[in-house]
Amino acid sequence: MPELPDVEGFRRVLDSCVRGRSIERVEVADPGVLREVTPWRLERALVGRCFAEPRRHGKWLIAATDGPVVLLHFGMTGSLVCCSPADPLGRHDRVAFVAGERQLRYRDQRKLQGIRLVADQDGVRRALSELGPDALDVGPAEFDELIDGRRARIKAVLMDQSVLAGLGNLLADEILWRARVAPDRQAAGLAAEERRRIHRAMRRVLRDSVRVGHIPAGSTWLTGRRDSPDPACPRCGTRLRRGRITGRTTLWCPHCQGEGQALSGAAGVPAVEQDPSDDPGRE
DNA sequence: CTCGTTGTTTCGAG
DNA sequence: ACTCGAAACAACGA
Numbered sequence: 001m002p003e004l005p006d007v008e009g010f011r012r013v014l015d016s017c018v019r020g021r022s023i024e025r026v027e028v029a030d031p032g033v034l035r036e037v038t039p040w041r042l043e044r045a046l047v048g049r050c051f052a053e054p055r056r057h058g059k060w061l062i063a064a065t066d067g068p069v070v071l072l073h074f075g076m077t078g079s080l081v082c083c084s085p086a087d088p089l090g091r092h093d094r095v096a097f098v099a100g101e102r103q104l105r106y107r108d109q110r111k112l113q114g115i116r117l118v119a120d121q122d123g124v125r126r127a128l129s130e131l132g133p134d135a136l137d138v139g140p141a142e143f144d145e146l147i148d149g150r151r152a153r154i155k156a157v158l159m160d161q162s163v164l165a166g167l168g169n170l171l172a173d174e175i176l177w178r179a180r181v182a183p184d185r186q187a188a189g190l191a192a193e194e195r196r197r198i199h200r201a202m203r204r205v206l207r208d209s210v211r212v213g214h215i216p217a218g219s220t221w222l223t224g225r226r227d228s229p230d231p232a233c234p235r236c237g238t239r240l241r242r243g244r245i246t247g248r249t250t251l252w253c254p255h256c257q258g259e260g261q262a263l264s265g266a267a268g269v270p271a272v273e274q275d276p277s278d279d280p281g282r283e
Numbered sequence: 284c285t286c287g288t289t290g291t292t293t294c295g296a297g
Numbered sequence: 298a299c300t301c302g303a304a305a306c307a308a309c310g311a
Contacts, residue, residue: 002289002290003289003290006289032307059290059291073290073291074289074290075289075290075291075307076288076289076290076291077288077289077290077308077309078290092308108308109307109308109309110290110306110307110308110309111307111308112290112291112306112307112308113291114290150300150301151300151301152300152301152302153301156301156302160301161290161291168289168290169288169289169290170289171289215289226289245302246301246302246303247302247303247304248288248289249287249288285311286310286311287309287310287311288308288309288310290306291305291306292304292305292306293303293304293305293306294302294303294304294305295301295302295303295304296300296301296302296303297299297300297301297302
């Protein structure tokens with residue numbers, strides 16, 4: 001689940017749960033989720049400290065305190081939950097930050113070392129230095145620059161965290177579907193008009209999903225179709241195509257987005273360019 | 284037992 | 298040097 005909108009949701013959970021509260025204890029049920037920090041050192045560094053306003057960059061949650069900073073990543077299955085001491089420890093509750101009657105629990109089915117500890121803002125900067133700008137902060141001009149000259153397929157570029165931070169597999173499919181661009185088009189081969197459509201779709205998809213804290217599975221979203229065995233395009237009803245890009249399952253509509261360059265030939269801009277007959281999709 | 288999964292990191296080819 | 302993509306990582310469910 002966790003892509004940018006989900007992490008933004010976790011940020012709000014942290015904010016309302018423990019911001020301004022003093023950390024009494026850090027309970028590490030499973031040290032497997034800690035990266036380069038021992039349970040003992042984590043506890044030592046945080047006890048007595050106060051959670052400040054949390055920030056987010058891409059899929060990273062930046063949990064600052066009046067001392068060190070905790071960095072949280074949620075991999076594919078992680079989440080953050082606000083609990084009371086009475087709530088029984090779930091099977092996948094790996095770490096609990098205890099602050100009085102509230103406790104913030106890091107929950108993850110897997111153990112992909114999503115929790116880091118850094119001393120200060122400079123440590124945050126160093127730890128996240130490989131990331132591109134947060135996808136929500138990228139305007140149209142910057143988007144163009146980021147895409148410019150990339151030989152990879154557009155979906156791979158959108159998911160590349162060093163280019164743009166925050167988009168994952170589901171969002172990338174959703175955005176390209178809305179922009180009516182096939183996911184296997186080479187980024188460098190996109191027309192200015194297509195890049196603009198992708199950027200606008202990105203803004204729209206992010207805005208709508210950040211609002212609810214996850215990617216909506218509504219009837220006008222591609223994402224909800226993912227699990228059905230024979231999914232149809234929410235816009236035109238055409239049977240969706242399923243493929244694999246950069247090792248991830250990719251869904252697209254051959255009618256709205258074109259077959260993709262592999263099938264449309266070297267000269268071809270797919271028949272997406274003229275948009276008279278297609279209705280512009282509704283929310 | 285096999286395959287698949289929303290994520291990142293690492294390695295090797297072009 | 299740079300860019301890309303596949304594999305590895307790991308735990309679980311179908």
